[in-house]
Amino acid sequence: MSQPLNRRHIPRRPGLRGMRGRLILGFISVALLTSVATVVLMYIVLAYLYRNDRLESTSEMFYGLLPNDPTSRQIAYIVIGISLGLLLLMVLLAQFATRRVLRPVRKLAGVASRLAAGDLRIRLTSTGQDEMTELVYTFNEMASALQTKVAELHRMHTMAQRFASDVSHELRTPLAAMVAVTDLLDEQADRFDGDAAAAARLISRETSNLNRLVADLIEISRFDAGSAALSVDAVHLAEAVRNCLRVRGWTQQVVVEPLPDLRVQVDPRRLDVIIANLVGNALRHGAPPVTIRAWAHRWAGRGWVSVRVSDRGPGMPAEVLPHVFDRFYKADTARTRSEGSGLGLAIAWENARLHEGSIEAANSPDGGAAFTLHLPVSPASAPALPD
Numbered sequence: 001m002s003q004p005l006n007r008r009h010i011p012r013r014p015g016l017r018g019m020r021g022r023l024i025l026g027f028i029s030v031a032l033l034t035s036v037a038t039v040v041l042m043y044i045v046l047a048y049l050y051r052n053d054r055l056e057s058t059s060e061m062f063y064g065l066l067p068n069d070p071t072s073r074q075i076a077y078i079v080i081g082i083s084l085g086l087l088l089l090m091v092l093l094a095q096f097a098t099r100r101v102l103r104p105v106r107k108l109a110g111v112a113s114r115l116a117a118g119d120l121r122i123r124l125t126s127t128g129q130d131e132m133t134e135l136v137y138t139f140n141e142m143a144s145a146l147q148t149k150v151a152e153l154h155r156m157h158t159m160a161q162r163f164a165s166d167v168s169h170e171l172r173t174p175l176a177a178m179v180a181v182t183d184l185l186d187e188q189a190d191r192f193d194g195d196a197a198a199a200a201r202l203i204s205r206e207t208s209n210l211n212r213l214v215a216d217l218i219e220i221s222r223f224d225a226g227s228a229a230l231s232v233d234a235v236h237l238a239e240a241v242r243n244c245l246r247v248r249g250w251t252q253q254v255v256v257e258p259l260p261d262l263r264v265q266v267d268p269r270r271l272d273v274i275i276a277n278l279v280g281n282a283l284r285h286g287a288p289p290v291t292i293r294a295w296a297h298r299w300a301g302r303g304w305v306s307v308r309v310s311d312r313g314p315g316m317p318a319e320v321l322p323h324v325f326d327r328f329y330k331a332d333t334a335r336t337r338s339e340g341s342g343l344g345l346a347i348a349w350e351n352a353r354l355h356e357g358s359i360e361a362a363n364s365p366d367g368g369a370a371f372t373l374h375l376p377v378s379p380a381s382a383p384a385l386p387d
Contacts (some may be wrong), residue, residue, distance in 0.1 A: 033089065104132045108139065120147040171214050175207070182207045216343040220327065223350045230267045230354060237262050237305060241292060244275045254279060257293040264305055265378050270351040274359075277344040278309040278371045286311025286368055296377065303377040310370040315363040324361045325349040348373075 107124070114122050123143060126136040182204040192200050222228040238259035245251050264271075275292075282290045294307040316324065323329045328342040345359075352359045357375040364370040 033093075104136075108135070111139070115143055115146075120150060167217075169218065171210075172218075175211050175214060178207045179211055213343075216347060219347055220343055220350075223347075223354075228350070228354060230270070232265050233268055234263045235266050235268050235271060237264055237294060237307075240268065240271055241275060241294070241307070244272050245279070248276060248280075250279060250283065253283060253288065253290060255289045255291045257291065259292075259294045260296050260305070262296050262305060262377070264375060266355055266375060267351075270354065271375075274348045274351050274373055275307070275309075277348040278359075278373065281344060281371070282309050282311040282313075282369065286313030288312065304374050305377050306372055306374050308370055308372040310364050311368040312366070313368045315367060316361070316369050321361055321363075325359070345371075 104126070111122055111124050120143065123140050124136045126133045185200045186204055189197065189200060219228075238261065241256060241259060242251075245254055245256070279290060279292070288311070290309065290311045292307065292309055294305065296303065296305045298304070325345050325348075327346045349359050352373055352375070355375050357373065360372045360374070362370050362372075
């Protein structure tokens with residue numbers, strides 16, 4: 001890719017040969033033609049005013065504007081014809097000048113649209129030596145600088161992703177040993193008392209948090225690398241929700257409304273992760289009762305199943321709602337530490353997107369936050385669903 005010239009190196013055409021000169025000449029030509037047309041129009045009006053008292057009817061108005069003798073009338077016809085010709089020529093010149101001036105502007109607009117669409121390699125070409133050429137070179141300089149900056153940001157983003165992925169995988173080996181030790185400490189917890197028991201509980205809790213954080217980072221790195229894949233199976237929705245709550249000991253803390261008797265084609269592990277993250281978030285940041293309800297419906301000619309997890313807590317501030325699925329986002333900036341990794345909702349959102357679904361976050365009218373998971377169902381089940 002050739003580097004665009006600096007604007008100081010652009011040769012300028014002297015005098016009226018540049019774009020500004022063409023515009024000046026065009027305005028002068030239009031002004032002269034307008035003056036001639038104005039003079040002719042004034043002649044017709046004056047003739048009408050002079051001879052109006054001699055007209056016998058409105059049908060003779062046109063002929064009354066003309067002189068009586070044949071020679072003068074022929075001259076008047078010629079003047080009128082020339083005037084009409086000049087008006088037509090003025091229109092044609094204006095069209096030609098407009099196209100000549102606007103053609104490079106339209107080309108610039110088209111190239112700018114492609115640049116905005118992501119084609120950073122596109123450049124403009126110009127062989128002139130006027131102001132438009134300077135604009136072309138300036139545009140190319142901007143496009144080159146933007147391409148360089150985007151490439152640098154992409155390289156830094158790739159390095160950051162690789163670093164997070166490598167660190168997460170490297171931490172798995174020492175974490176496995178730490179988890180084994182903490183499991184042993186938990187089994188022997190009754191042998192400790194005082195500060196030793198508190199230290200053992202602290203180590204076990206922090207090791208568990210670190211293990212969960214590393215697992216979430218590895219999961220996020222898979223999404224970033226595009227290596228996350230679905231292992232789809234037919235899953236009974238009600239059983240999947242109840243199993244998720246039972247495994248984590250949340251059965252007594254969550255109210256499950258009657259769920260539809262429906263099988264969905266999803267990845268069982270990823271569906272479990274979505275529900276666990278939504279319910280865990282409600283239990284940590286909301287207030288009881290945490291409620292789960294689900295329903296199936298049709299929308300835009302496609303079948304969907306929706307699962308809503310809601311609580312009766314204070315809800316979420318309006319400025320927080322757009323960022324709830326951002327990674328490591330915390331609504332309370334003063335809270336530097338929390339039980340969660342800050343990736344749970346981001347992982348849930350990525351898993352929903354992987355299923356061609358979505359998650360909506362909102363505040364319930366009755367108070368509290370509500371997260372609604374939407375997943376598509378198989379076409380065979382869609383016709384039986386209500387709109």
